[in-house]
Structure formats: C-alpha cells, structure tokens
Amino acid sequence: MSIMAIILLSISMSMDAFAVSVGRGAALGRPPFREALRTGIVFGVVEAITPLIGWAAGVAAAAYISTIDHWVAFVLLGAVGLNMIYSALKGDEQDEQSSVNASFLVLVATAIGTSLDAMAVGVSLAFLDVNIAVIALGIGLATFIFASGGIMVGRLLGERFGRYAEGIAGIVLIGLGSSILYEHLMAA
Template identity: 25%
Template sequence: MSEMVGELLTLIIMAFALGMDAFSVGLGMGMYKLRLRKIFNIGLTIGLFHVWMPLLGLIAGKFLSEKFGVFATIIGGLLLIVLGVQMIWSTMKKEEAKVITPVGFGLLLFALSVSLDSFSVGLTLGIYGAKTIMVLLCFGIAATVQTWAGLLLGRKVQGWLGTYSEALGGTILLGFGLKLLAQIW
C-alpha cells in the first residue's frame, strides 16, 4: 500500500512539473482576447493531449530508445518558438490576421507543443513499468487545471497591458521554446 502511495505522490509531483509548461504557455496564450468558454475548451484540449501523449509514450517506451525523447523536445521547442514569434510579429503589424491562434488547427498545435514533453516522460515511465491509469489521470488533471489557471491569469494581465500584452505573451512562448531547446544542448 505504501508503495502505491509513494508512486502516486511521485506521479502527482511529476504531473505538476509537466503542467507548469501548460501554465506558462497558457499564461502567454491567455493574453489573446479569449472568452471563458474558449478558455474552458483550451484547458480540456490540453488535458486530453496530456492524457494521450503520455499514453503513446508509455506504449512506445517499451520499443524506442531515449533518443526519441530528445527529438520530441526539439519539436516541442520549435513549435513554441514559432507560436511566440508569430504572436510578437502580429503586434508589430497593423492587420489583425494571425497565422496561428488557439482555435482549430492552431489549438491542436498549441496543445501538441505543450504536451510533447509528457510524451517524452511517458517513454521513460513505459520503460520503468509505471501504472498507466495513475499516470494518465495525474497528467491529464494537472495539465487541465494548470492551463486554466494560466489562461485566466493571462486574461487578467492582458487587460492591464493593453496592446503590448500579445507581445509579452509571444515573448513568454518564445522564451519557453528556447528553454526547451537549451536543455538539450
């Protein structure tokens, strides 16, 4: 029993740590003018990605080497950099058209970018034989709640900063993408 409690506590801490990127990126993305319903949907989407990405990682962890985890981190970092640069660039231009927004395909890119690291962790957990249901519940719930918190806080900050909020949000995304890539080298 104490072994299961220890594993659950470890998974909760790990889920919280992985959810911090969803919070940070949600903080930046929350600076878009988003309705509460959209914030709710974004949080659920990211939570779902934090369920199926580690599930894929758990399954693949039995078959793939650790080098694939580095590849996933590179892809995630590059996606965040593209999102961040796009947000910064859109504040410099007068027109309102955005290449990537947290709607449709942009939301899927956003969710994918913040959940790729959970795929990498899933690879490792798959190698060590972690309990799949506990991993998925912890990761999904933590990512959903932390995304909502980041988006709601970003929404508040957006109101305070006016037109510069999107540039700040883009800077946060860009910085987080660079941080992911810097961890590799």
Template identity: 30%
Template sequence: MSVYIGEFISLLFLAFALGLDAFSISLGMGMQRFRLKHIALIGIVIGLFHILMPFIGIVLGHVISGQIGNYATLVGGLLLFGIGAQMFFSVFNNQKKRLIQPIGIGLFILAFSVSIDSFSVGLSLGISGVKTALALFMFGLASMILAWGGMLIGRKVHGLIGAYSEILGGSILCGFGLNILFG
C-alpha cells in the same frame, strides 16, 4: 503502502511539472481575453493531449523495455533529465515563440506542441513500469487545470511569471531524472 504513496507523490510532482509548459503558454494566451467557454475548451483539449501523448509513449516504452532489459532505468532517467534540461534552457533562447491561435485546427496544433514533451516522459515511464492509468489521469488533469489557471491569470497579470514556470518545470523533470539515475 508507503511505496504506493511515494509513487503517487512522484507522479503528482511529475504531472505538475509537465503541466507547467501548458501553464506558461496559457499565460500568454490569456492576454487575448478569450471567453470563459473557449478557455474551458482549450483546457480540455490540452488535457486530452496530455493523456494521449504519454499513453503512446508508455506503450512504446513497454515494448522497448522488453528489448533493452537492464538499461531501461538508465534510459528512462536520461530521458527525463534531458527533457527537463531542454525545458530549462529553452527559457534562455532569445527567439520569440510564435503564438498559434487556439481556434479550429490551431487548437489541436497548440495542444500537440504543448504535450509533445509528455510523450517522451511517457516513454521513459513505460520503460520504468509505472501505473499507467494513474499517471495518464494525473497528467491530463494537472495540465488541464494548469492551462485553465494560466489563461485566467494571464487575463489579469499579463505574463509576469511565464519564464519562471518553465524554469521550475524543467528543474523538476531534471530532479526526477537524477533521482532515477542515482536514487
């Protein structure tokens, strides 16, 4: 029983870490003062992409894990650590991210770009053999709620904590990668 609780808590933290990317981008978008109906739509689409992308990654991860056998855990840990490090260090990149307008096809491009890191996480989770339905549900729900929260807070705060959320999310992913590698 404690194994299941531990896996649930790990997935909860991982879902939160993946959703922080959507949160930080939503903070900036929230300053554009979208209507609440549009904020709800943006969060739902981002949540759906955070289900779809890791699902594709998990399916590919299952296929790859059958091929590489004993190296599956090593590859999964390295992937998580690499994604986390990329998230962490992207904060210090001096280039400004171009903000895509979340209307029409731009909404799908935005949701895809925010959820692309969850594909890689799904790939590493597929290699390690995680509970697929639970992970996908938690990833989608967390990213949707964090996107909504980010947009609503962005309407009030005007981007005060955007970079710090990326640092936190990257640090959590690095920690999970190191836990898989050495834990």
C-alpha cells in the same frame, strides 16, 4: 512511483501548456470562461494521451534495454527538463497574437506541440513499475487545470511568469530523473 512523484510529474508536464495558455490569455485580453475551458480540455486530453503513446513505444522496446532502463529514464527526463529550462531562458515566445482567433485545429496542433515532452516521459515510464493510466490521468487533469487557469490569469501575469514556471518544471523533471537513477543504482 509515489503519489508525490506523480503529482510533481503531472504538474511539471503541464507547465509548458500553462506557459502557452498564459501567453494566449494575455493576447486575448479578457478571455471568456468558455475559452479557458475549451483550451483546458484540448490541452488536457492531448497531454493525457501522449504519455500513453510514449509508454506503449517504451514497452515495445523494454525487452531490448531492460539492463539500462534506469539510465534511459534518467537521460530522457533530463533531456526534457533541460529543453524546458533552455526554452524558459531563451524566452521562446510564440506569436500568440496571430493565433488568438485561430481555429480549433491550431489549438490542437499547439497542444500536440506542448505535449511531446509527455510522450518522451511516457517512454521513460515504460521501464518502471508504474500505473501509466493513473499517471496519464494525473497529467491530463493537471494540464486541464493549469491551461484553463493560464488563460484566465494571462492578462495579469503576462508571458514572463509562464517562462519561469516552465524553467522550474524542467528542474523538477531533472530531479525526478536523477531520483530514478539514484534509486536503481543504490538498489544494485
């Protein structure tokens, strides 16, 4: 996987955390910098771990589906991308006001909820010749940056912009899945 593909994947995987952070930042009004860092760290760590979990599950299944692995990657990335686009179009808003003063456990639960797509991507990456540690680190770092930034700019951008970012990320994931399928079909 090229460095540009890793960067695009990392940014795409961080968009749902960005959208939630923008909403949380908008609800907080004037969030302190430490809240942005705390949110970024929690989201970044969880988002870095979940593709590793998905990758491990995919490696365990790889021997059984190696002849169709490019189709599995295409379908999984496409499904995650379509789900992100659907969520963006639907305007799926979380009740951020009720979670503004929520505990650390609620923040972790939210981070897990937004990182399930990274786990599915991790499964699809198990069928490719990639360095999962580099990709997981990239996803975690991008998510830290986007979640922290989302908190700080939330009051300026509001939740609406976060939905657009999530939709664009979905399109990018569909493009990556299509690219993987195309490369494998052309190589055959």
